[in-house]
Amino acid sequence: MTLLLPLEDHFARPGEPLAGAFAERNLFPWIQRRTRPxxxxxxxxxxxxxxxxxxxxVAYLHIPFCANHCLFCGFYRNRSAEDSMAEYARRLEHDIAMDQAAASGPPIQAVYFGGGTPSALAAADLGRLISAVRRHLPLAPDCEITIEGRVAGFDDDKVDACLEAGANRFSIGVQTFDTGLRQRMGRKATRHEAIAFMExxxxxxxxxxVCDLIFGLPDQSMEMWGDDVMTCLSLGLDGVDLYCLTLHDKSPLALSIAKGSLPPAAGLDRMAAMYGAGLEMLDDAGWRHLNQAHWASATRERNLYNQLVKAGADCLAFGxxxxxxxxxxxYVIQPDVELYGKTIDAGTKPITVVLPPPANRPARDLVMGGLEGGRLDIARLESLTAPGxxxxxxxxxxxxxxxxxxxxxxxxxxxxxxxxxxxxNLVGSLFELTDLFMDGGTASAAPSLPPSEGMRYVG
Structure with a gap:
């Protein structure tokens, strides 16, 4: 093909590459924004x-309950309530048990309990749901089973229930160990309590x-960020995620900043500096960089779920x-808890919205999975597009x-x-150029729902 592509539109700006390669970050290039269901x-x-x-x-199970709405979160839906969570767990167990299609397919390599706050559930419900997954789904012998949680409310009984039922990975949303910053963001536990829990x-x-950290929060200094990363290193954990703050529209944090109750979030230059500093500290400590936001200290941390999802693996959704x-x-499961429960009780899977695959999906999966892991084979990409x-x-x-x-x-x-x-940004550019090249100059629609509306399957 001899099609001339608009490459200069995707050139990086000269100068400092970490802080100023582009005017803004392309946050979710895989989300279909103009595609009709x-x-x-x-x-x-x-x-x-x-x-x-x-x-x-892989399989994703959603627990849409939280004790409170943390300021930075765009996924909050329902406040924790003991009775409603117990009823929800019963229905979610039925969802798992009745899904014969899921039970008959190839082995499931990873299961992720996300939210919301899975650790908000009672110990008995956590154990029951993990056991239901192991009983009803065809898990691979070394299946990674992750429970996402937060420090507050995740007591020893709940942890032990998860372990006894077969969970083998915990992803804890610490976000920051600084007590003052934690409390301003809606996190209740102090630095001491967070460290003691992780220990x-x-x-x-x-x-x-695994510990999740966020950089770029309002009032978060470089010293505070460096201390957060060093605390993770000193704790001897298996993995850490360094997530850049995303200001979700209408989140409490975005509204607080708009009202002047909090200072603005960090600018791109400071976010870039924080990411670079964290990357350097982890690399210097010998941690393996598994994907863009994730590092592992040793071989037992695989981060299978996220890596497979980003590479386009089928993801079975429950909850x-x-x-x-x-x-x-x-596809999206009915987000209203009551409507979901009534449909499940009637014996039907309440799928609501389904988006078609993006154009040139194999090439996109290679680009997304490859760059997420830091290496893209251009020769293989050409084999999935066209000569030239x-x-x-x-x-x-x-x-x-x-x-x-x-x-x-x-x-x-x-x-x-x-x-x-x-x-x-690199992913988004290659998506667009792949589509242009394959379609002879007509870009296909990008992948419509914002990530907070039903597409929560990446942990």
């Missing part, structure tokens, strides 16, 4: 879920322990508001290399520290 989507999704196809599968999980030595993926079709694509984008790759975003490795590119920070 399929009119007969639920029936299509049900048919696809019933088909047996080869390939990796108790670590000392059990029966599951992988109100859960988002799934089947044969490239994104590698030559067509060569000037762009050369410009990115000169700008300090990528290194060249034979037929592949690997990300530099600046490339890691801007990886979603």
């Amino acid at each position: 399929l009119e007969d989507g639920p029936a299509i999704a049900a048919r696809l879920l019933a088909e047996r196809r080869p390939g990796k599968r 108790r999980l670590r000392d059990r030595d029966r599951a992988v322990v 109100a508001g859960a988002g799934g993926l089947v044969a490239g079709h994104r 694509f590698a030559a067509a984008i060569e000037p762009l790759l050369a410009q990115w290399a000169a700008a300090g975003l990528v290194n060249r490795r034979a037929t592949a590119v690997t990300l530099t520290p600046a490339g890691w920070f801007w990886h979603c």
